[in-house]
Amino acid sequence: MIKNITNLGDTALYCDFGDEVNSEINSNVISVFNILKDEKIEGIVNLAPSYNKLIVSFDLDVINYQKVRDLIKNLEIKKKIEIENKTIEIPICLDNEFQLDLKRLEEITKMSTSEIYKIFFSKKYFCYMTGFIAGMPFMGDVDIRLQSKRLETPRIKVPKGSIGITEKFCNIYTFESPGGWNIIGNTPIEIFNKNKQNQPVLINPGNKVKFYEISKTEYDKY
């Protein structure tokens, strides 16, 4: 499953699963991530799965690159672990104040607002990875008709809860943060909750997300 392993700095392994971004390669990443998480190998202190890579960080006081590499190479990666295939429903409010980049998208896609939303809401999105900021899900694949580049000049502050799209991906800004994705709406749902220490993140890699529209009145009730 892992195509190549190299070092990243002196405290991490860089595991490459291939060049493509698709749900099959990503499922391989998540399988190895889940196996390593369950193995609880002494000295491994962090795992960062992404579309097609897995970064395994270790504590240099306990173990080193060569030893972790040998452990992972000898780890029997049996058949893929079934990834929990649950669908999470996320409400989005499309009120004007939340449609920061809709004008831009209308120009790029040559479609009307209602067509854009119809396409966006018509499918479920697969969560490839979580991160950058706490709890932020990177999901795909957005319909080819809606694909657009990042803003040329990223916003200094994207409001918390913003739903953004760029290329074939969509995400949710779990905190106010700088960012360059095209913002189409906002969710009142708390995606990252530090008080739920065992399950602080609502959307995990491998989950599917179905968005649905709510009114501003409903939004304000959350």
Added chain:
Amino acid sequence: MTNTKNNFFSIIRPGTNTTYQDLGRKNLNHIGLPVGGAMDIRNYKLANSLLSDDSETLIEFAYQGPLLKFNGKEVKFAITGNVNFKIIRSKETEIGECYRSYNLKDGDQIDIISVLNSVYGYLAVEGGFQTDLSFGSSSTNTNARVGGNNGKKISNANQIILNNKNSNNFTKKLNYMNSKIEYIRVIKATNYNYFTDISKNDFFTKEFTVSKFSDRMGMRLSGPVIKNNVSTNIRSEGIIKGVIQIPSDGSPIIMLSDHGTIGGYPKIASVISADFDKVSQLPPGSKIKFEEITLKDAENLYNLYNLETQNLINQINQI
């Protein structure tokens, strides 16, 4: 949280970037949380060791530190780093020395005026501070709003509560001077070959300057533009502390304790662990160069760094 029986500091001036820190939190990169923790781990350890052997939460400050008034029963404190501070007592004002523990009595003030030719300093008290924990750590990450003080910098609105502990330690001292790093040792990283031959050569031979756009997340450098001849973006993937990313403007960014857990810029190199503390302490305007070493050397240098830290802890004397 306020408990009138506990010792506490009232905050007269919070300082520019004053936060609770410990050694950070593990196994959360996959949900978007970096390890975090003290930027200068050696100085964190020395501050705690001057008071006890425990790894406690302490206060990290940057540039200008806080002015604090102590309220309660006698307690000891110590400051580490390269810090200009004074202790204002009812009858006298004493110029403070770093790497030495002092007694504080009710009404005494600590004025942490500035950090000299560096960025971070540490204030530790006997028994540690009473703070919020997130995922078992007090380390404040203001981006994710986790850790001490509900994930925020310490401000005038707060009070700093101390854990109760009897003051029966001896006064302790260490002779130590921080040195500034000039050559940052790095290992080539996964996208090294994305860059032009001239830029690869520039990276290891020319001088870079630390820019003012540096904080607990990362440090931006200016210098020769590092040109890319493959792609200025890669598929977003996990990154770690020490990674040097080159965004499309060609100016390196070194990832520090509170870095984003995912990055989409090519990685040219990664700072070795033995140099993290000293890199974190580089103030804007500092001139540095990068030096390439092997992974094996990096591991040996980390062991040496640990031995040096342990030697310093062993050299702490009663006075």
